Amino acid sequence: MREKRTKIKHVLSNEPLGESLTVMGWVRTKRASKSVAFIALNDGSSINNLQVVADAEKFGEELLRKITTGASISATGKLVESQGAGQTCELVAEQIEVFGEADPDKYPLQPKKHSLEFLREIAHLRPRTNTFSAVMRVRHALAFAVHQFFNEKEFFYINTPIITASDAEGAGETFHVTNFDLANVPKNDEGGVDYKQDFFEKEANLTVSGQLEGELAAMALSDIYTFGPTFRAENSNTTRHLAEFWMIEPEMAFYDLKDNMDLAEEMLKYLVKYALDNCADDLAFLEKRAADEDKNKPQNERAEMTLTERLRFVLENDFERVSYTEAIEILRNSKPNKKKKFSYVIEGWGADLQSEHERFLVEKHFKKPVILFDYPKDIKAFYMRQNDDEKTVGAMDILFPGIGEIVGGSQREERMDKLSQRMEEMDIPAEEMEWYLDTRRFGAVPHSGFGLGFERMILFVTGMGNIRDVIPFPRTPGNCEF
């Protein structure tokens, strides 16, 4: 029988000096001299390692040889005050068991800095690095905080389908779901694909948003949220797009656009605060990592604030709320616009904002998170509520420095006539969406909701630069390994 193990996090925080205990984990490095070996052991419970001291004579060359970077061991011994600098306590091993060796000639992780690009190629091993274990712990904390936030607000967590049949949501290219033998796809009389013979007897795809189903639930439970995977078959190759990502989509009955913005801002701040309160060690590590990386950049590209300063700044300041119309005026009168520094010069009202414009507003003009609202209806989705000016809809996007759009939402059009008119104008096939339209036919109420890109949030909180490094196994065009 093995002794019960203690997680290293608790060993380091409680420091039960003099007690005998067992720890288990993976070896980060081993430093050996003739008489004694020092093993830096990490079990993922914390960014910090526990130093295990192994007497060379006691354990012998054969055992110590197996203890290499990446090997997994169990060590039992007494926790004592450390004789060396660098740690306050250490475990003097009386017993060591090697669970699994890691051939040093083949194990790709070394006790040195690796590039994020290299680690992406070994995504199955990268959680064993400081950076990725820290990111994953923060990711967990944020996911937990999402549920806690909504639970405190008496929202209900609902699960919307991952496989859907309607392609009418207009949120981008979809992945098809089929049971067909692709080498021999059944055809109908017109020569098209005969979906009647497929598993669902109709065309099906992976969801691009849980919003429409979320609205159905909100029309009964008042306040709901979804938190699930989302799929977009867009050929996007950027630091902030994934083909498979996680999205949080609250939907609230009786909320207007302002209520919606209030909730989104409160939620983002709650998540940031939760991370600051609960992930201090990991954030300190990530802050240092980001600062080191910054040193390699030219002066003008370096961050003005450290990671935690940035998080506190978001927490302590109101987001700037500006209407699309005001934003266009600001942009039109801005220096880069007048000097034609923008690739897309703002001529007038109605233009879609390019990311250079969003960056200008967030990073140069306001220097804080910005909520843009009341967009022209022609550049937004069919379900957004039409304003009385007949030009704009009650949409809102939250823009974060360095990330861009982190939240996109709107007040939904609850008036049947307005909605069906808009659907017709935008060629949305109503016959596929009767179930959705029923919410407008029966007991329609004003309601609102938004979508928060979970990985984009993690990007902001961890200070990482590429969305592929904040999800364990990223799916992007041409990449579906692991």
Next chain:
RNA sequence: UCCUCAGUAGCUCAGUUGGUUAGAGCAUCUGACUGUUAAUCAGAGGGUCGUUGGUUCGAGUCCAACCUGAGGAGCCA
């Protein structure tokens, strides 16, 4: 998908205007060292220079195509 840049040892990189046997640091291995902190010191092994084709007496270096990666744009969360 478009634009730009990159691909040299396990990793991170250097390699002059094309010119003999392609280098460094780290990692690995061997040895030294009574407590180290990405330990230190000494030595060793390790390369079809992304792929294919071309120019040339001669290509890591020049040209073309392709592959892979990164950054930016678009799409968006």
